[in-house]
Amino acid sequence: IDRIVIIGSGQAGFEAAVSLRSHGFAGSITLVGDEPGVPYQRPPLSKAYLHCDPDRESLALRPAQYFDDHRITLACGKPVVRIDRDAQLVELIDATVIEYDHLILATGARNRLLPVPGADLPGVHYLRTAGEAESLTSSMASCSSLVVIGAGFIGLEVAAAARKKGLDVTVVEAMDRPMARALSPVMSDYFSTAHTEHGVHMRLSTGVKTVVAVDGRAAGVTTASGDVIRADAVVVGIGVVPNIELAALAGLPVDNGVVVDEYLRTPDENISAIGDCAAYPIPGTASLVRLESVQNAVDQARCLAAQLTGTSTNYLSVPWFWSEQYESKLQMAGLTVGADTHVVRGSVDSGAFSIFCFLGTRLLGVESVNKPRDHMAARKILACGMPLTPEQAADTDFDLKLAIT
Ligand code: FAD
Numbered sequence: 001i002d003r004i005v006i007i008g009s010g011q012a013g014f015e016a017a018v019s020l021r022s023h024g025f026a027g028s029i030t031l032v033g034d035e036p037g038v039p040y041q042r043p044p045l046s047k048a049y050l051h052c053d054p055d056r057e058s059l060a061l062r063p064a065q066y067f068d069d070h071r072i073t074l075a076c077g078k079p080v081v082r083i084d085r086d087a088q089l090v091e092l093i094d095a096t097v098i099e100y101d102h103l104i105l106a107t108g109a110r111n112r113l114l115p116v117p118g119a120d121l122p123g124v125h126y127l128r129t130a131g132e133a134e135s136l137t138s139s140m141a142s143c144s145s146l147v148v149i150g151a152g153f154i155g156l157e158v159a160a161a162a163r164k165k166g167l168d169v170t171v172v173e174a175m176d177r178p179m180a181r182a183l184s185p186v187m188s189d190y191f192s193t194a195h196t197e198h199g200v201h202m203r204l205s206t207g208v209k210t211v212v213a214v215d216g217r218a219a220g221v222t223t224a225s226g227d228v229i230r231a232d233a234v235v236v237g238i239g240v241v242p243n244i245e246l247a248a249l250a251g252l253p254v255d256n257g258v259v260v261d262e263y264l265r266t267p268d269e270n271i272s273a274i275g276d277c278a279a280y281p282i283p284g285t286a287s288l289v290r291l292e293s294v295q296n297a298v299d300q301a302r303c304l305a306a307q308l309t310g311t312s313t314n315y316l317s318v319p320w321f322w323s324e325q326y327e328s329k330l331q332m333a334g335l336t337v338g339a340d341t342h343v344v345r346g347s348v349d350s351g352a353f354s355i356f357c358f359l360g361t362r363l364l365g366v367e368s369v370n371k372p373r374d375h376m377a378a379r380k381i382l383a384c385g386m387p388l389t390p391e392q393a394a395d396t397d398f399d400l401k402l403a404i405t
Contacts, residue, residue: 001025001027001101001102001307002028002101002236003026003027003030003099003100003101003102004020004027004028004029004030004100004102004103004104005030005090005098005099005102005103005104005309006029006032006033006102006103006104006106006109007032007080007090007103007105007106007246008044008102008105008108008243008275008277009031009032009033009035009038009039009074009076009106009276010033010035010039010106010209010276010297011039011041011042011061011219011275011294011297011298011301012106012107012108012275012276012297012298012301013031013039013104013275014031014039014061014062014299014301015104015297015298015301015302016104016274016304016305017029017031017070017072017257018062018070018072018197018301018303019301019302019304019305020305020308020309021070021071021072021106021311022305023305023306023308023311023361024309025305025308025309027069027101027152028071028073028242029072029073030072030075030098030099030100031067031072031073031074031075031076032075032076032078032090032092033074033075033076033077033280034076034077034078034079034080034082034239035077035129036074036076036077037056037076038060038061038062038063038067038074039060039061039062040056040059040061040130040195040332041059041061041294042059042128042129042335043294044058044059044127044154045059045127045128045130045132045133046127046133046154046158046392047125047157047324048163049130049133049137050124050133050136050137050140050158050161050162050165051161051164051165054133054134054137055128057376059130066282068179075092075096078092078093078094079092079093079094079095080092080246081093081246082246082249082250083103083246083247083249083250084250085250085251085268085270087099087194087352088100088101088103088270091292091358093212099246099348100142100270100274101270102270102271102308102385103270103271103272104271104272104273104274104304105246105247105258105259105266105271105272105273105274105277105278106273106274106275106277106297106301107126107241107242107243107244107246107247107277107278108243108275108276108277109240109241109242109276109292109296110128110240110243110244111126111128111236111240111241112238112239112240112241112243113125113126113236114149114208114211114236114238116209116210116211117210117211118210118211118212118213118218119211119236120136121213121216121217121218122212122216122217123217123218123219123232123233123234124216124218124233124234124235124236125139125233125234125236126236126237127154127158127235127237128193128234128240128263135197136158136233140162140167140233142232143166143167143231143233143346144167144168144232145167145169145230145231145232145233146158146159146162146167146168146169146170146172146231146233146234146235147169147170147172147220147221147229147231147233147235148162148169148170148172148230148234148235148237149172149208149221149234149235149237149238150171150172150173150174150177150236150237150238150239151171151173151175151177151178151202151204152178152181152182152237152238152239152265153179153182153323154237154238155171155173156171156179156191156195156323156325157324157325158237159171159195159200159270159325160195160197160198160324160325160326163198163199163200163326166313168199168201168231169199169200169201170201170203170229170231171181171195171200171202171203171292172203172206172208172221172223172229173202173203173204173205173206173207173229173261174206174207174224175204175205176204176205177189177192177204178191178192178195178202178204179191181337182321182332182337183336183367184339184342184355184357184367186338186342186344186348186355187330187355187367189371190348190369191271191325191328191330192204194325194326195325198326199353200343203223203229204226206223206225206227207223207224208221208223208224209221209222209223209224209226210222210303211234212228212230216350216404218231218233218234219231219232220234221234230300232403235367238248240276240292242256242257242258242276242277242278242290243277243373244257244258247266247273250271252266252267252268252271253266253267254279255279255288256278256279256288256290257273257277257278257279257280257288257290257402258278258279259278259279259288260272260273260274260278260280261280261281262280262281262283262314262316263307263312263313263314263315264278264280264300264303264304264307264315264316265403269321271313272304274297274301274304275290275296275297275300275301276290276291276292276296276297277290278290278300280300280315282335283314283316289335291319293319293320293321295315295317295319295320295321296319297315299315300315300317300353303315303317304318314339318333318334318379318382318383319332319334319335319381320332320333320375321335327351327370328351328369328370329369329370329373330367330368330369330385331367331369331371331375332365332366332367332368332370332375333365333369333375333379333382334357334363334364334365334378334382335364335365335377336365336366336367337364338359338364339357339358339359339364339365340358340359340360341357341358341359341360341390342355342356342357342358343355343356343357343390343393343394345357345374345375345393345394345395345396346371346396351369351370352369352370352371353368353369353370353371354366354367354369354371354374354375354378355366355367356378356388356393356394358390358391358393361387361389361390363381363382363388363393365378365382366378366382373400374400377400377401377403377404378400378405381400381403381404384404386403386404387403388400388403
């Protein structure tokens, strides 16, 4: 392989380029991205970036010079509109053509749009890009109240940042608990209480029917039950949809993500997919999973770079994720969906505890708040597959390191 083209200059695409070079790949690397500027990290966008002075440079994954120094061609600001698999080339919107020997799809995901009247009014914000974060920050500077639609990670991080800035915040969530897709009920309750204690009005089990307009701007929402919640601005955080259209157009299989095997390859051996856009098999099962996390983007990029430079290795990393809300740092290891037993280690009231999530006697994952040691131990336990019983997990005198060999 001489020419590698990467579509998407986000976390996964960036990491693939860097890892290819660090694995000694000497051919050409072209990183094509539709966002302008150098690749940057997204996690701060819903955290410090919202309540500190926004500074683009602090977000950059590397300065521009790095890409020159490592012979990584950055082609940013223009989307790829077509992949020609027979001719092994991609075409940009301005008709530029770039040929590849191997193509990496790292197209990520985009905001899921709110499907209600008024959702396109000025004053309705989404949060995926640095530009969107800056627009929200400047809007918050002149607002005294905010409605956040969606109590997922991003919505709740925005709520916490807005409270830090003194805004009156209401969170509206259709499900009966926050972060329900990813967290155990105990952990959802802990964060629900934390937000309430910090003055957020939590409106759970409440759908949004319309965005209210006043003078042509968003001025709140109406709920499915007919309540009106007034606010100076609205933030929508109802999840993302993967960018799979290019792959689908090129005839590659898609299923809530670009479908890849355990080596992150599509059925076209010259095309791989990584990061938020990729649906890959959970080891040992027939199910596909698509994860949205920095760890997933970085580890898949590294795994693929190793393969493309000669080390055949399937993707097996233990997923992990973090979120920050007020003084609580949440860290998760493994995938806990489907757990039937939740064991609390430590005291929830102390604000430093972990929840070990089991399916029967099998540990699926661990959610920790302000317990980085439990989190690190959990990652190792999950990686080496050592047995840990619910009783051991609950016993704070049991040294978790004993379960790691
Ligand atoms: P992306 O970062 O989405 O990058 C994909 C890039 O490809 C984008 O720039 C996109 O515009 C571009 N692209 C798409 N189609 C084309 C095309 N046709 N041509 C050219 N370019 C194209 N994760 C955590 O683990 N912890 C956190 O605390 C956390 N916080 C987050 C906070 C926010 C506000 C957001 C938005 C995300 C957060 N995440 C967090 C998730 C994490 O940032 C993503 O999982 C990660 O960025 C995924 O990287 P990616 O490269 O796969 O996708």
